[in-house]
Amino acid sequence: xxxxxxxxxxxxxxxxxxxxxxxxxxxxxxxxxxxxxxxxxxxxxxxxxxxxxxxxxxxxxxxxxxxxxxxxxxxxxxxxxxxxxxxxxxxxxxxxxxxxxxxxxxxxxxxxxxxxxxxxxxxxxxxxxxxxxxxxxxxxxxxxxxxxxxxxxxxxxxxxxxxxxxxxxxxxxxxxxxxxxxxxxxxxxxxxxxxxxxxxxxxxxxxxxxxxxxxxxxxxxxxxxxxxxxxxxxxxxxxxxxxxxxxxxxxxxxxxxxxxxxxxxxxxxxxxxxxxxxxxxxxxxxxxxxxxxxxxxxxxxxxxxxxxxxxxxxxxxxxxxxxxxxxxxxxxxxxxxxxxxxxxxxxxxxxxxxxxxxxxxxxxxxxxxxxxxxxxxxxxxxxxxxxxxxxxxxxxxxxxxxxxxxxxxxxxxxxxxxxxxxxxxxxxxxxxxxxxxxxxxxxxxxxxxxxxxxxxxxxxxxxxxxxxxxxxxxxxxxxxxxxxxxxxxxxxxxxxxxxxxxxxxxxxxxxxxxxxxxxxxxxxxxxxxxxxxxxxxxxxxxxxxxxxxxxxxxxxxxxxxxxxxxxxxxxxxxxxxxxxxxxxxxxxxxxxxxxxxxxxxxxxxxxxxxxxxxxxxxxxxxxxxxxxxxxxxxxxxxxxxxxxxxxxxxxxxxxxxxxxxxxxxxxxxxxxxxxxxxxxxxxxxxxxx
Amino acid sequence: xxxxxxxxxxxxxxxxxxxxxxxxxxxxxxxxxxxxxxxxxxxxxxxxxxxxxxxxxxxxxxxxxxxxxxxxxxxxxxxxxxxxxxxxxxxxxxxxxxxx
Numbered sequence: 001x002x003x004x005x006x007x008x009x010x011x012x013x014x015x016x017x018x019x020x021x022x023x024x025x026x027x028x029x030x031x032x033x034x035x036x037x038x039x040x041x042x043x044x045x046x047x048x049x050x051x052x053x054x055x056x057x058x059x060x061x062x063x064x065x066x067x068x069x070x071x072x073x074x075x076x077x078x079x080x081x082x083x084x085x086x087x088x089x090x091x092x093x094x095x096x097x098x099x100x101x102x103x104x105x106x107x108x109x110x111x112x113x114x115x116x117x118x119x120x121x122x123x124x125x126x127x128x129x130x131x132x133x134x135x136x137x138x139x140x141x142x143x144x145x146x147x148x149x150x151x152x153x154x155x156x157x158x159x160x161x162x163x164x165x166x167x168x169x170x171x172x173x174x175x176x177x178x179x180x181x182x183x184x185x186x187x188x189x190x191x192x193x194x195x196x197x198x199x200x201x202x203x204x205x206x207x208x209x210x211x212x213x214x215x216x217x218x219x220x221x222x223x224x225x226x227x228x229x230x231x232x233x234x235x236x237x238x239x240x241x242x243x244x245x246x247x248x249x250x251x252x253x254x255x256x257x258x259x260x261x262x263x264x265x266x267x268x269x270x271x272x273x274x275x276x277x278x279x280x281x282x283x284x285x286x287x288x289x290x291x292x293x294x295x296x297x298x299x300x301x302x303x304x305x306x307x308x309x310x311x312x313x314x315x316x317x318x319x320x321x322x323x324x325x326x327x328x329x330x331x332x333x334x335x336x337x338x339x340x341x342x343x344x345x346x347x348x349x350x351x352x353x354x355x356x357x358x359x360x361x362x363x364x365x366x367x368x369x370x371x372x373x374x375x376x377x378x379x380x381x382x383x384x385x386x387x388x389x390x391x392x393x394x395x396x397x398x399x400x401x402x403x404x405x406x407x408x409x410x411x412x413x414x415x416x417x418x419x420x421x422x423x424x425x426x427x428x429x430x431x432x433x434x435x436x437x438x439x440x441x442x443x444x445x446x447x448x449x450x451x452x453x454x455x456x457x458x459x460x461x462x463x464x465x466x467x468x469x470x471x472x473x474x475x476x477x478x479x480x481x482x483x484x485x486x487x488x489x490x491x492x493x494x495x496x497x498x499x500x501x502x503x504x505x506x507x508x509x510x511x512x513x514x515x516x517x518x519x520x521x522x523x524x525x526x527x528x529x530x531x532x533x534x535x536x537x538x539x540x541x542x543x544x545x546x547x548x549x550x551x552x553x554x555x556x557x558x559x560x561x562x563x564x565x566x567x568x569x570x571x572x573x574x575x576x577x578x579x580x581x582x583x584x585x586x587x588x589x590x591x592x593x594x595x596x597x598x599x600x601x602x603x604x605x606x607x608x609x610x611x612x613x614x615x616x617x618x619x620x621x622x623x624x625x626x627x628x629x630x631x632x633x634x635x636x637x638x639x640x641x642x643x644x645x646x647x648x649x650x651x652x653x654x655x656x657x658x659x660x661x662x663x664x665x666x667x668x669x670x671x672x673x674x675x676x677x678x679x680x681x682x683x684x685x686x687x688x689x
Numbered sequence: 690x691x692x693x694x695x696x697x698x699x700x701x702x703x704x705x706x707x708x709x710x711x712x713x714x715x716x717x718x719x720x721x722x723x724x725x726x727x728x729x730x731x732x733x734x735x736x737x738x739x740x741x742x743x744x745x746x747x748x749x750x751x752x753x754x755x756x757x758x759x760x761x762x763x764x765x766x767x768x769x770x771x772x773x774x775x776x777x778x779x780x781x782x783x784x785x786x787x788x789x
Contacts, residue, residue: 662785664720668711 006206010089015076018066022074022094022145025062025102028055029138033131040127049120052130053113056137060106067099075147075211091209093147097346101144101280104353107508108272109137111501115361116264118497119368123262129169133268136162140273144280149198149208152284156194156245156277160187163274167261179257186254190244197237204230210284219290227291235288238281239297246278248334249304250590252327253583256311259319259389263364266319270326271357279333279349283342298338302448305331309458311580313465314572318363318391321466325415326356328455332430335452341433348426351514355411355423358505362408365494365502366397366470373477373487382483391469392569393477400491403499405471407506412467414509416460416551419544422514427456428544435543457550464558473564696737703730717772717779721765728758 015023032055040048073095080090113133120129139162142155160183168180198208205213222229242248247255255275259266269275282289282297289297305328312324329352336345370388377384386393398405414423434452438445478485493499507513571577582588660666703726710723732751739747773779 664717664781664784665712668708672708672712 005086006203007086008206009087010077010207010209010212012079012089013075013077016074018070018074018094019076019092021062021066022092025059026138026141026145028059029134033134033138036134037131040131045126048127049117049130052134053117056106056110056113060110063102063106067103070094070099089209090151091147091211092145093211097283098144100350102141104350105137105140105272108353108357109268111357111505112264112268115498115501118495119264119364120262132162132165136166136268136273140277143277147210149201149210153194153198157191159274159277160184163269166265167258169261169265173260176260179260183254183258186251187244190241190251193237194241197234197241200230200234200237214287217287219288223291231288232291232293236293238285238288239293242278242282246275246330247327248300248330249307250586252304252308253586255327256320256323259323263360263367267357267360270360271353275326275330276349276353279345282337283346286342294338298335298448301331301334301338302451305455306451307584309455309462310576312462313458314577314580316391317389318367318466318470319389321462322359322363325459325463328459332427336430336433339433339437341430344429344433347429351414351422351426354505354508355414358407358411358502358509359415361505362404362502365401365404365498366394368494369491370394373484376487377483380483382481386477391466394470395473396475398471401493403493404502407502410506410509412463416463417456417547420511422509422511425511425514428547431543431547453546453550456547457554460551460554461558464555465562468558468562474566693737696733700730700733703733715781717769717781720781725762
């Protein structure tokens with residue numbers, strides 16, 4: 001009998017020391033999750049939050065040790081489960097990529113945990129917050145470590161689940177519940193592609209082990225024979241899965257809405273766990289990408305970067321600006337993946353994780369004090385709610401919160417890519433790789449380079465705009481009521497638990513942690529062989545200079561418009577505002593293209609169904625009529641004939657009975673009469689014979 | 690040897706007398722006696738024709754009938770007693786309960 005499944009047997013490899021360490025790190029947040037989730041209510045909030053934070057700190061230290069000690073690749077394979085005689089395996093692969101990613105994830109989560117201790121203090125549902133964070137981190141580590149697509153998929157879904165739980169953490173707010181649902185639905189839609197990819201790869205290779213698939217795939221060879229081969233489509237499907245998780249056009253619309261969650265969660269989501277998962281998965285499965293799929297990634301990444309950056313210009317919500325900027329930066333990473341500059345993509349992922357987390361946390365600190373102002377104004381009898389996230393109402397926070405301002409400025413500089421900061425290194429690495437690709441292939445790739453330079457320009461513009469609106473000028477909310485000015489003057493720098501993460505993350509924005517040479521990533525040391533960029537081109541100074549030029553112009557432009565803006569800005573009514581407020585009508589488009597036709601189709605099917613119902617009813621009525629006729633026939637003809645027979649015999653019987661009056665002697669008389677008749681008949685018969 | 694026709698004549702006479710009693714008398718006890726006569730007419734016939742049988746089956750059968758008739762007359766008499774107790778009469782003109 002030939003086997004139905006194309007399954008192949010994988011030899012198990014027992015884990016070595018490094019792998020055991022990685023497993024230990026991986027299981028720590030899972031244990032934290034279970035302990036805090038089930039017993040959290042019985043533990044005091046203080047112990048609860050510090051326990052989760054310390055576990056995360058230990059994880060960070062262990063990851064760091066592991067990164068220093070680990071050399072080369074460590075693959076371990078276990079037997080997982082078996083169906084009948086088919087043995088499924090699971091595996092874990094530790095490379096310098098994954099150890100680096102673990103450091104990023106654990107460090108940022110450690111910082112976010114520290115920050116959350118103060119930020120989430122005495123908030124509702126506090127006992128569920130830290131277990132959710134732990135689940136989030138452990139699922140991310142699962143994606144990073146696993147080398148089996150099935151396991152990766154399980155953790156991929158867990159990341160989706162925990163993001164759902166955390167975005168909708170304040171689910172009594174309608175916006176949060178809606179945003180959580182939206183994030184979940186968009187991600188689920190994209191995850192469908194992941195399932196398809198796994199099925200395709202299993203059908204081709206008979207295993208879901210990435211190491212085996214990698215050794216058997218030669219994507220350029222496959223592309224040479226047929227550009228529509230199955231492995232190419234598997235790569236496409238995996239890319240589509242990351243379009244949802246890493247918020248690419250057109251599925252990025254859930255990310256700005258996800259700002260409804262707590263700010264530390266946004267920081268974690270944007271830096272280390274959620275959106276990084278998509279890019280990381282693409283890096284892991286990069287051997288499947290090539291040809292038209294890569295072009296697709298570049299074009300969509302470019303569109304995402306440009307469109308999201310444009311939206312950020314017109315947004316006044318301080319967190320949404322950062323969300324759009326994340327989307328835009330993810331577009332950059334995807335472009336790098338598309339042109340095959342995986343190191344540059346991962347480098348940008350790493351630097352972006354630190355400065356974006358820092359930006360979120362520092363803006364979160366500002367929002368925290370805005371929140372305080374609102375609460376105090378309520379307690380002073382001022383029941384006029386205002387949007388605590390609105391940048392138009394902020395301003396002048398520079399003098400009130402100098403440390404937050406410093407952290408913000410440092411990570412801001414990293415994001416817009418000023419020299420001496422980490423963003424400069426990674427962004428220029430991506431730009432150079434795009435430029436190199438364009439100069440090799442030409443044609444439309446030049447448009448990509450121009451678009452990404454424009455995005456650099458726009459990014460610098462909207463970030464400077466945010467910087468000026470939040471930290472410079474005067475406190476514009478004070479113009480709406482004198483009480484706010486009084487409350488604003490009482491604002492102080494936040495608690496040290498908030499400041500320490502800001503300082504540590506802000507420091508990580510400097511170049512020195514990534515490369516000794518502040519102007520080139522070639523001398524990367526911190527991440528070992530992950531970032532030894534191979535693209536050395538003689539025009540490599542042209543691109544950084546252009547980018548720096550764009551940034552400066554954008555900065556000056558933003559300064560001229562928004563610096564010391566005294567009045568609360570009006571919402572502009574131009575095309576870009578309308579487009580960005582509606583997310584370029586993506587949701588409406590999805591509604592028009594997919595949902596409405598589906599609704600129409602279902603309505604049509606419903607009508608058809610009612611028609612079928614009517615037909616069935618008609619048939620039923622026909623049979624009822626038939627049965628009624630049969631009933632009538634039965635009563636009057638079949639039963640009737642039987643009754644007639646019965647009636648005739650009853651009539652005859654009653655006729656004869658009428659002669660019998662119940663007298664014994666008359667019976668005897670009749671018997672005798674009959675006897676005589678028989679005798680007569682016998683005599684007659686005898687004589688006749 | 691007495692010819693069979695004599696027996697038959699006696700038997701016919703007995704049958705006729707029995708029938709006449711059954712049909713004419715109104716007292717139920719007389720009717721019962723008439724029925725006994727009819728029985729005996731039949732027995733005579735059996736015995737008469739039984740003399741031609743080597744194994745005397747007729748005679749044996751007559752014996753059986755006598756036994757059965759004795760038992761039967763006991764039953765009949767007890768029925769009559771019950772009837773009398775219930776209706777307080779032995780007159781057949783008053784006993785018309787057989788119909789239905």
